[in-house]
Amino acid sequence: MTAHTPDATGRVTLTMIASEAGVSVSTVSKVLNGRSDVSTDTKERVEGVMDQLGYQRRPARRRGAVVDLVLNELDSLWSVEIIRGVDEVLHGAGASMVLSAVHGRSSDTREWIDQLAARRSNGAILVVSDLTQQQRKRLTALDVPFVLLDPVGNVDALVPTVGATNWAGAVSATEHLIALGHTRIAHLAGPRQVLCSRARADGFRATMERAGLPMPDGWVVHGEFNDSSGRAETARLLDGLGASGEEPPTAVFAASDLQALGAFEVLRDRGYSIPTDISVVGFDDLPVARWTHPPLTTVRQPLFDMATVAANALLRIIDGEPADQLRLELATQLVVRGSTAPPRATGRPGSRLDI
Template identity: 40%
Template sequence: MSPRVSMAEIAELAGVSVPTVSKVLNGRDGVAPDTRDHVRRLLEEHHYMRRGTSGKRPTGLIDFVIRDLDPNWAMPLVQGAEDEAARAGVSLVVTSTHGRRIGNRHWVQHLATRRTDAVVLTVTDFQEGIAEELSKLNTPVVLVDPLGGTAPDIPAVAATNYEGGFAATQHLLQLGHRRIGIITGPTLVSCSRERLQGYRAALAKAGVPTDPRLEHWGDFLSESGETATRRMLSIPQPPTAIFAGSDQCAAGVYKEAKRHGLAIPHDLSVVGFDDVMIAKWLQPELTTVRQPLEEMAREAIRMAMQLVHGNRIAHPRQRLATQLVVRESTAKLRDASPEDSV
């Protein structure tokens, strides 16, 4: 074995998976007591140390890896991470994956050469086996989960997407709308499904049946908002309101509504999700669900620093509250009868 034992080597000695060793290190549930004790003994016997606690001088750097640098949602994340890193007395190294999937061995090896104290990932497109590959870094890893990632064994900070979807739909119902469309994100992304579930739950609570013609999957970008809106406006009973899965998607709804000669909110009410810069740039200003992106990034940096210093994270899967922000893009359904409100 190497002088500095790796998590993979501990897993091999214990006869368990690398994610199991990671759970023991981070104090997470899902490990049998005997197995947990066995792994702990091996960690102690072989003097396993995280980077930053090994006696080597810490670099004072944290890698903040983000999918792209789109100013709408990326900049709040970077700002929050930078603020918390400065407060902790460390520097942030921002890296973009340019939309590429992460998790392959070459990518992990490249990241290992950076020799930072911790890695915070703000990406969603993971290859299978990401947790095991990242564990080979022997470096703390935390996930900021704005779109719903697929690495359950990595500590993460996410938002309450279900509650946000419920609040957006309930707001439209309270305004008298019953034909409410939804444009969510990719089917494999968990936050897309959670926002859709919140939408359906709000309709069910109000006694409003769902209509498959009003439910559309997208990619959170403007073009998917345009395409889905075009389809919904072409059906015999088009929606009077649309809940878009992101503010960028809502911008596409605006464009398509204009092409159809519809005024927002008089002819079509629109709710977005995120509350990023574009929400106030749109005219009328967009009613949306605020996702606390800056706070999520700050909390992820705090969690990463706890791991750097060898401390246990009490709550490794955190969800921060969303909040409905009512602006100008929603209004009462015209000619709605009193019984239409809920």
């Protein structure tokens, strides 16, 4: 193992422990939370490194704490994974969680901050469409520490954030399709203003350019991270190609699983077989991805682990310690299932439906 020592402030960080133990930050977080999905050998190795480096757990101030979890919406499968992860950490620490949904509206965000001030919350985990500089200043004035989970726009360098390797995930999805032999690949992108959406689109474009593959106008279609947007984007893509007389793509990379499910529906209605006529890749690996027909090839974004890492980071701040690391990105992983295959000779709809 490489020798690591506490930083200039005398702190031992989760990143140091992870590096010394040869595991990820999320694995260290799992050990801290007593998760059962960590092998005994890994748990013992991580705990040994903690003892070796003198890591101190400080649960006193966090017990009884109230933490706000603020999301755009509460009824999506994506949000459920975030809620589960935060709840596990807070429950184990003896803290309480208050859920709020702002639905992307700034008025709801202002109302939530007023409510947070009234109940004197100890901290907040924010998963919101937008948090203005004015709102950040108000949270600071209220002395409420916060962590941004999967941040949307550019954030202050001193604000702790937890995200995923979105660019690398998009690269792996696109490389998978190219390796299968696809050269006509479309991208159902997310909102233009959202950081993770831009990173996924950039990863797609970079991989296509590196492979020398064309990206005709209209083959990157922007929308939202939901199934209705996936339906609309897919219809817009196919209608645009039909009007120009172009062949449809042989593969589609969607920026979210829900967009991919919307694409499934439109492709089914128009007589395309997946993956015989068109392969489809999603992004997130929500639980539903393995139950689609065919099961969805997708990029696993560790939403649950991202939530636990964000919650642990916030609890450390509540305990009076600086954030372990201001910028954390957890690794994504390509999960290959039945919705991708080599392209057929033509992109025209086949004679049978496999959706």
